[in-house]
Amino acid sequence: MSLKLPVYLDYSATTPVDPRVAEKMCDCLTMDGHFGNPASRSHPYGWDAEQLVEEARANVAALVGADPKEIIWTSGATESDNLAIKGAAHFYKKKGKHIVTVKTEHKAVLDTCRQLEREGYEVTYLDPESNGLVDPDKFRNALRDDTIVASVMHVNNEIGVIQDIKTLGEICHEKDVIFHVDAAQSPGKVEIDLANLPVDLMSFSAHKIYGPKGIGALYVQRKPRIRLEAQMHGGGHERGLRSGTLATHQIVGMGEAFRIAKEEMAAEGERIQALRDRLLDGVKDMEEVYINGDMEQRIPGNLNISFNFVEGESLIMALKDIAVSSGSACTSASLEPSYVLRALGRSDELAHSSIRFTMGRFTTEEDVDYTIKLIREKVDKLRELSPLWEMYKDGIDLNSVQWAAH
């Protein structure tokens, strides 16, 4: 198979829709297909669409060990995060006004918390350890009597580390705090069994798992029942938690993506991990290369590396035949170094020098070999250009230099 350039290694930003998913979605659009409004109760077009929506709900629930009744459709993980955190904070405001989260969360959680701060809530933003994981004792100490909800992501989008949500959830429940988990990046990569996990609310996305963009879900636990204040009002869809006509084709796409993931995740995980290890093996002997985030508690397809003394944006430019990012797609428009790596305690230089490689279903060994060759060549070239590399080679400690900050 010939290489398709640029090689796509940005699966944590988004994934292509699996052709099997696309086919199912196309069946839900035209006059010949299942185009009905799932809320129409008066004719078979509606009943037919409703049945497909419920099948999809069952497929999503099955992958994560939930009851289908606990799955609420949303427009994506961002909306799910908003509904979960604002919804719980508003509903339970009589209990208190404190929220706990982590500095390495996605902006969908952090900016939601910022909004709640503007509304008068108080938020604690925890620092993770240098490997990206949250220390359970520090987490416990952050919870207070007036804490309503704690939000911790399952898998980090930049460094791919997996938080111990079981332990953190148990701590929440000891303290009677609602536990929300942003799981946009984890389904199909990490086993999730909500029936046995102390998690009350969990956000999902379709487009990170070979489904379409524009659809997601929120798990809302029923026993004991977690109450939320709706953020979107209207026709009372989704048990009043999220009004709006259900997008049958999107929902069917998400359901099919989750169904395929359940069937294939074991084999796929092994294959992708082998590719990730191949990439790591290909670059780890280079000088001054740092892996960001824990390598054990990590999803198979993520490698986040800092190439010291090379600036990330120029490296991405040099690697134009591979599609990668220096952080999350949501922040790549800014010139700031990754806030996730900063929270891990990485120096500014290393945070400025990081590249995230994320592999997935359609990544091949050829893609990885091509990438290794390109990285080695381009990092060497940019280091030849780098005054910092020259100083490092001359044995100068860069921390001892008085830089003129600008």
Add this chain to the structure above:
Amino acid sequence: MAYSDKVMDHYENPRNVGALDKDSKNVGTGMVGAPACGDVMKLQIQVNDQGVIEDAKFKTYGCGSAIASSSLLTEWVKGKTLEEAQQIKNSQIAEELALPPVKVHCSVLAEDAIKAAISDYQGKQGK
């Protein structure tokens, strides 16, 4: 981010990359920026007895625009007198490379670099 053809050209074929003997009396070195900000430029000029810049070298840690700004600068200063080189403005660099507003600071850094190199040279000459 889309770069102009001129930025891409300088980035892919940078001119005058390298180093001059920083201890030589005829060489002025300017190092500006900071790793924490994501840009460090080192510009060196070699000046003859007539006060003309006869060679220039650079090394830059930074984005494509920073590399292109310093590469272009080395081309411009060669053959210029110190007085002429002192007149180079960041706006000229930004215009030549069609830098977008968020990258104008790269051209500012280049202007700072040539001024720092000239000042270093003049210091060595006891002027």
